[in-house]
Amino acid sequence: MRRFLDRYWYAYAMVLPVVVVIAVLVLYPLAQGVFFTFTNINEGNIANPILDRPATYDVVGFKNYLNVLSGGESFGAFWSTLVRTLIWTFSCVFLHYTIGLGLAMLLNRQVRGRALYRVMLILPWAVPAFISAFAWKYMFNAQYGIINQLLRSVGLPDPVWLGQSNWALVSVIIVNVWLGVPFMMVALLGGLQSIPGDLYEAAEMDGATPWQRFRHVTLPGLRSVSSTVVLLGIIWTFNMFPVIYLIAGPNPNARILVTYAFERFFSGASRDYAIASTYGVLILSVLLVFATIYRRALRKQGEVW
Numbered sequence: 095m096r097r098f099l100d101r102y103w104y105a106y107a108m109v110l111p112v113v114v115v116i117a118v119l120v121l122y123p124l125a126q127g128v129f130f131t132f133t134n135i136n137e138g139n140i141a142n143p144i145l146d147r148p149a150t151y152d153v154v155g156f157k158n159y160l161n162v163l164s165g166g167e168s169f170g171a172f173w174s175t176l177v178r179t180l181i182w183t184f185s186c187v188f189l190h191y192t193i194g195l196g197l198a199m200l201l202n203r204q205v206r207g208r209a210l211y212r213v214m215l216i217l218p219w220a221v222p223a224f225i226s227a228f229a230w231k232y233m234f235n236a237q238y239g240i241i242n243q244l245l246r247s248v249g250l251p252d253p254v255w256l257g258q259s260n261w262a263l264v265s266v267i268i269v270n271v272w273l274g275v276p277f278m279m280v281a282l283l284g285g286l287q288s289i290p291g292d293l294y295e296a297a298e299m300d301g302a303t304p305w306q307r308f309r310h311v312t313l314p315g316l317r318s319v320s321s322t323v324v325l326l327g328i329i330w331t332f333n334m335f336p337v338i339y340l341i342a343g344p345n346p347n348a349r350i351l352v353t354y355a356f357e358r359f360f361s362g363a364s365r366d367y368a369i370a371s372t373y374g375v376l377i378l379s380v381l382l383v384f385a386t387i388y389r390r391a392l393r394k395q396g397e398v399w
Contacts, residue, residue: 194278
């Protein structure tokens with residue numbers, strides 16, 4: 095052990111500050127949040143040093159999990175919210191990947207003005223998300239927004255995009271796709287450029303059609319990149335808070351798990367920290383289960399991840 099430390103002490107010394115920062119900023123709040131799920135802590139019984147008020151919350155065991163998983167409206171209708179979250183996540187990631195792949199394949203060709211097109215397509219990713227959200231919120235305005243004005247000009251119905259209907263969810267999906275496609279496009283473009291051109295030439299000489307070249311050369315060549323960006327996209331989108339809350343606000347038709355956890359933690363007459371923490375732990379659990387299943391599926395396909 096002494097010989098090992100004498101040899102690697104410098105590496106451990108460099109890693110130690112990162113470990114301390116992660117422990118303070120991530121692990122401790124996570125452990126505290128897990129503990130809160132077993133209590134009835136809220137704004138009224140939490141310790142308040144300013145008012146010299148001690149904590150009076152009690153440990154209630156698994157009561158919060160039972161209340162949330164029972165699906166009651168007073169606890170956020172967990173299962174219906176989970177379904178909406180899954181629709182939101184997989185719709186966004188599917189459109190991110192398909193549109194991003196299409197744009198990446200176009201930009202991978204030698205076309206005039208390719209550098210300009212790349213800059214313009216990356217622009218949504220470069221603009222701060224809150225600025226984009228406010229701009230889209232104004233465009234979705236039912237009375238003055240440019241989208242409804244265009245629909246009315248061609249005689250089409252103009253819905254109330256951000257009202258109490260499913261159009262609210264459609265609206266935030268549109269905005270999130272607009273924001274997320276550039277990242278997917280750049281990642282897939284890098285993967286396309288790493289595929290040897292000899293494979294396409296050999297496939298073309300063997301008489302493969304463009305669809306066959308795409309299916310048997312492009313997609314297998316992008317498998318490692320695709321598996322990574324799809325997993326990251328699902329995790330990011332599942333926890334995407336700012337786009338939904340800045341555009342739709344506390345709209346129940348656009349509510350997902352993470353926005354409801356925020357509502358219970360920061361709004362209401364009595365902020366319910368216990369239920370909000372329970373939602374946070376359940377969100378983490380869902381993502382961990384998905385990541386585990388996804389990783390096993392990739393390993394069965396021969397992917398090392």
